[in-house]
Amino acid sequence: MPRYKRQPIARHRIVDKLFFIVCLSAMIIPMLLLIILLGDVLITGIERLNLNFLTSFPSRKPQNAGILPAILGSSYLVLLTGIIALPLGISAAIYMEEYSKKNRLYYIIEITIANLASVPSIIYGMLGLTIFVRALGLERSILAGALTMSLLILPIIIITSREALHAVPRTIRDGCYALGATRWQMIWQIVLPTAFPNILTGAILAIARAIGETAPLIIVGAVSYITFLPISPFSEFTALPIQILNWISRPQPEFAVNASAAIIVLLTTMLLLNAISIFIRYRVNKQRNNW
Amino acid sequence: MKHPILYILFILGLGAIALNCGRSSKNKDDTVIIRIDGSSTVHPIIEAVAEEFTKQYQHIDLSVGVSGTGGGFKKFCREEVAIIGASRPIKPSEEAICKVSNIEFIELPVAFDGIVVVVNKRNDWVNHMTVPELHLLWKPTAHDTIMKWNQVRPNWPDKTMHLFGPGVDSGTFDYFTKVINKQSGASRGDFTPNEDDNILVHAVKNHKYSLAFFGYSYYESNKKHLKVVPIAADNVSTGSPPIVPSLETISDGIYSPLSRPVFIYVNKKQALQSYVSQFVVYLLGPGRKLITEVGMIPLTKNAYRLTLQRFMQKTTGSLFQSSTSTTSVEAILAKPKQ
Numbered sequence: 001m002p003r004y005k006r007q008p009i010a011r012h013r014i015v016d017k018l019f020f021i022v023c024l025s026a027m028i029i030p031m032l033l034l035i036i037l038l039g040d041v042l043i044t045g046i047e048r049l050n051l052n053f054l055t056s057f058p059s060r061k062p063q064n065a066g067i068l069p070a071i072l073g074s075s076y077l078v079l080l081t082g083i084i085a086l087p088l089g090i091s092a093a094i095y096m097e098e099y100s101k102k103n104r105l106y107y108i109i110e111i112t113i114a115n116l117a118s119v120p121s122i123i124y125g126m127l128g129l130t131i132f133v134r135a136l137g138l139e140r141s142i143l144a145g146a147l148t149m150s151l152l153i154l155p156i157i158i159i160t161s162r163e164a165l166h167a168v169p170r171t172i173r174d175g176c177y178a179l180g181a182t183r184w185q186m187i188w189q190i191v192l193p194t195a196f197p198n199i200l201t202g203a204i205l206a207i208a209r210a211i212g213e214t215a216p217l218i219i220v221g222a223v224s225y226i227t228f229l230p231i232s233p234f235s236e237f238t239a240l241p242i243q244i245l246n247w248i249s250r251p252q253p254e255f256a257v258n259a260s261a262a263i264i265v266l267l268t269t270m271l272l273l274n275a276i277s278i279f280i281r282y283r284v285n286k287q288r289n290n291w
Numbered sequence: 292m293k294h295p296i297l298y299i300l301f302i303l304g305l306g307a308i309a310l311n312c313g314r315s316s317k318n319k320d321d322t323v324i325i326r327i328d329g330s331s332t333v334h335p336i337i338e339a340v341a342e343e344f345t346k347q348y349q350h351i352d353l354s355v356g357v358s359g360t361g362g363g364f365k366k367f368c369r370e371e372v373a374i375i376g377a378s379r380p381i382k383p384s385e386e387a388i389c390k391v392s393n394i395e396f397i398e399l400p401v402a403f404d405g406i407v408v409v410v411n412k413r414n415d416w417v418n419h420m421t422v423p424e425l426h427l428l429w430k431p432t433a434h435d436t437i438m439k440w441n442q443v444r445p446n447w448p449d450k451t452m453h454l455f456g457p458g459v460d461s462g463t464f465d466y467f468t469k470v471i472n473k474q475s476g477a478s479r480g481d482f483t484p485n486e487d488d489n490i491l492v493h494a495v496k497n498h499k500y501s502l503a504f505f506g507y508s509y510y511e512s513n514k515k516h517l518k519v520v521p522i523a524a525d526n527v528s529t530g531s532p533p534i535v536p537s538l539e540t541i542s543d544g545i546y547s548p549l550s551r552p553v554f555i556y557v558n559k560k561q562a563l564q565s566y567v568s569q570f571v572v573y574l575l576g577p578g579r580k581l582i583t584e585v586g587m588i589p590l591t592k593n594a595y596r597l598t599l600q601r602f603m604q605k606t607t608g609s610l611f612q613s614s615t616s617t618t619s620v621e622a623i624l625a626k627p628k629q
Contacts, residue, residue, distance in 0.1 A: 060339035060585055079306045086299060139371070140326075140356070192296060203299070221371075223356040225338045227345040228322070236324075236354040246357065249331065249487055251512040251586055256489075280298050 038267070045260025053261055058225055058243065062254035065247075067262050069226050073142065073237035074211060074269075076230055080146035081153065081210045086203055088150070089157030093199075096158070097165040098187055117155035124152045125219030133220050140221035143233040148220050152213065153206035160202020164195040197281040204277040208270050214241040240266045321350055323566050326372040328356040329363030332404055332462060332506060333376025333553050335585035340578035344570055351566045360462050361385075364556075368392055373561035374571070377554045378404065378462030380611035395559040395607040399598050400552040400620050401574065403588040405507035405541040406467050407549070408520040411499045416440070416447050419521040419533030422548065425471045428454075428502075434479040440500065448500075454482035455494045455503035461486065463506055470548045492517065507536060507550075508586030522549055541588045544619045552590070552611065552620050559607055568602075575599045590620055597624035 048063075056066025100106050128148030138144035168191050176186035192199075223238050224246045230237040240262060247259040327337055334357050341353045358366065363375035364382075368389040381389075381398070389396060408425065410417050420443075427433065428443055440447040457463045459476070464484075469475040485491055488509040495503045496516045510519055521533035524547055540546040555574070561567045575595055582589045590598070601624065614623050 057342070058338070059342055060335065060581065075306070079303065082299075082303055083307075086303075090296075140354070188294075193294065196296065200299070218358070221356060221358075221366075223328075223354045224334065225341065225355040226353065227341055228324075228352040228354075236326075246334075249489065250335070251488065251506070251509040253512060276302070284298075 041260045041263050041267075044257055045262075045264045048257050048261035049264055053258075054265070057227065058246075062252060062258055065255075065258055067240065067243055067265065069229055070238050070240045070243040070262070071265065073222070073230050074240045074266075076142050076233070076237065077145050077149065077217075077239055078207060078211055080142060080233060081149040082203075082207055084146060085150035085153050085157055085206070089154050089203075089206075090161050090199060092154075093158045093161030093165060094187060094192075097162050098183070098191070113155050113158055117159060120215075121152055121213055122215040122219060124148055125216030127151065128216060128220040138234070140223065140236050141234045142230055142237045144220050145217055145222055145237065145239075146233070148216050149210045149213065152216060153210050156206040156209065157202055160205070161195075161199045164198030164202065165191060167198065168194045193284070196284055200277050200281060204273055208273055211266065211270060211273075212241060214239075214245060217242060240269075322352050323350065323564075324352040324354060325374065325567055325570055326354055326356075327374045327376070328358055328366050328372045329375030329555075330360040330378040330462060330553065331357045332378040333401070333555065335508075336402060336553075336582055336587055337374075337376055337555075337574075339581040339585050340570075340574045343578060343581065344573050347573075348566070348569060351570070353570070359460070361460075364389075367396070367556060367558065368394055370394060370558065372558075373564075373567050374555055374557050377556055379465060379551070380554065380614075381556065381609050383612065386609065386612070396609075397557045397559055397562055397602055397605060397607055398609050398611065399555050399557065399571070399575070399602055400590060400594065400611070400624070401555050401579075401598070402553050402582050402590060403541050403550050403620075404463075404553050405536045405546055405550040405588065406463055406504055407507050407510040407536050408502065408504045408522060409495050409510060409517045410502050410520060411495055411497075412516065412518050413499050414518055417518075417520055419523055421523040421526055421531075421533075422471060423526060425522075428452075429468070429478055430472050431477050431479055434481050437479075450500045453494070453498045453501040454479075455491045455501060456482050456484050457488060457491065457505050458484050458486035463504075466551050467504055467549070504549075507541065507588065510536070511586050522546070524548060538583065538588055542591065550588075553587070554611070557602070559605055562602070562605060571602055572599070575602065594621045594624060597621065 053066045054071065055068050056064060057068060058070075059065040096106070096109070125148060128144060128151065132138045132144040132147045133140065136144075138147075172190060172194065173186060176190050181189075217239055221236075222242050223236055224242055226236060226238055228235075244259045244262045244266070247255040247262065250256075327341075334355065337355050341355060345351065345353060356366075356372075360375075360377045360379055363372070363377060364385040365388075366372045367375045368385065368391075370392065381396070408420060424443055428437055437443065438451055439449055440452055441449045456467070456478075459478075464478070465475045468478045472478060483494065485494075488505045491503045491505050492509055492513045495501045496513075502520075510517060519536060521535045523531050523533040525531040534540050534546045536546045536549070541550045544550070555571070557567065557571055562571065575598055579589055579595060589595075610623050610626060
């Protein structure tokens with residue numbers, strides 16, 4: 001009898017172990033793949049990575065080619081996208097969380113935004129081409145690209161910002177009102193700073209997506225090669241992912257090395273952005289502890 | 292800084308200032324811009340020429356996009372670009388659209404692109420193939436039927452073939468099927484297509500019983516990993532010898548029918564602008580030396596002379612749309628005006 005009773009426990013332990021192993025491998029396998037991928041890119045690309053590579057124009061000679069216009073184009077694009085999308089997205093989230101009545105229209109908007117977040121990026125490219133490039137006559141400009149990218153990342157910013165605002169406890173809001181604060185004072189001085197670290201995380205994720213996105217840019221007409229630097233929002237431009245795509249499809253294997261080097265630059269930029277967001281979050285939390 | 296939201300504004304502001312600093316260093320008012328777009332096959336040529344051209348003409352800016360031949364023609368007929376690269380002649384439907392918006396074009400062949408048929412290095416049975424054999428292998432009815440090497444030629448091994456080819460949207464695929472199957476786009480469907488020719492190179496490198504076709508420049512850069520198949524236009528017994536694709540045989544038109552001219556199309560109105568004209572003349576003159584450097588094959592001297600002449604006279608319309616693949620570029624260009 002006791003043996004009979006012990007058996008299920010042993011089996012549960014095995015299941016327990018198995019589940020642990022499944023979870024562990026679910027983490028290790030993607031990590032390994034990522035490490036292999038990054039390692040491969042690093043090994044191939046690192047030899048080409050020097051100051052010259054960062055400050056030259058692309059060239060037909062792989063060893064002379066650089067990514068200066070692509071870096072500038074990408075920075076310009078991301079900056080403009082941030083300026084357009086962040087205030088819009090965060091404001092929209094504040095409206096929906098703090099002001100809007102929860103009526104039918106509200107739920108329709110909510111569902112629409114959730115759906116928009118999963119629309120393939122190339123669709124946004126088509127939209128951008130029709131509206132910004134052609135109807136508004138912005139042509140193949142950085143501004144047209146940035147507006148398209150803003151549309152692409154707006155749903156992400158709105159959803160994450162709403163989650164962040166939602167996480168601020170009801171009691172804090174009630175406390176504000178109890179002290180005689182207006183709604184504006186409550187939002188600006190209490191709710192926003194409390195929700196800020198999470199808003200920032202969402203914003204950085206969205207911006208990082210904008211840096212890496214290629215398809216909509218090709219549609220709105222980011223070019224592959226320019227002989228000048230983009231000097232205004234209305235200037236034509238190229239971007240890092242497009243430069244990488246261009247090089248990787250070349251017949252000469254030396255260009256693949258250049259592509260790897262450009263990928264390293266792109267990844268470093270993303271890491272840098274993440275680092276900045278972590279730093280700001282850290283500062284804000286520290287400040288709050290000093291209150 | 293009291294409020295965290297101000298952090299974001301601060302960083303965005305810093306970025307804007309940084310970019311504006313870069314802007315003041317290069318402020319040219321008298322610059323003009325030439326907008327170019329089109330085929331990815333022609334893109335390396337245009338990029339190389341643009342690089343050298345802007346060293347001499349610093350007041351002329353160029354922007355070069357890659358939206359494919361079809362996408363290029365769309366932009367061209369909307370007058371969004373002045374010049375496009377095309378890996379095939381303009382289609383009648385595209386010409387009609389251009390006509391509606393009243394856009395006249397000058398058609399200029401600029402180089403050759405060969406299509407090579409390649410097999411694995413360890414393949415020791417194929418010494419050549421004929422166009423009828425290629426047709427047997429790639430025709431639409433070969434789908435799920437012609438699966439083994441010995442079905443193409445009886446003394447070849449009884450092994451399953453692995454077929455690879457470029458994506459069905461590419462000009463290379465269009466041209467190959469037009470020449471081999473007599474109808475552009477008609478092909479068996481059970482091969483493995485890939486838009487990226489480098490993937491095709493890898494595939495053939497790794498499979499002993501594989502066969503693929505793609506642009507000559509990809510073979511040129513990967514010669515040591517691939518075995519190229521000499522192509523005979525007809526059965527060898529009827530007197531047409533198998534030809535190995537090379538710079539010479541493609542340029543002279545001997546490697547036929549799997550070589551084709553690639554073009555640039557210039558908007559006639561834009562061609563009257565001196566800077567656009569300067570660029571085209573540079574491309575057909577000193578710039579054509581760069582064509583071999585990027586892995587493409589130049590036309591003959593005489594063909595370039597005729598092309599340049601065509602541009603100088605601003606002759607519009609397409610000569611190549613209705614031409615057959617067997618006529619040489621020179622002969623087509625020399626044809627008297629209708």
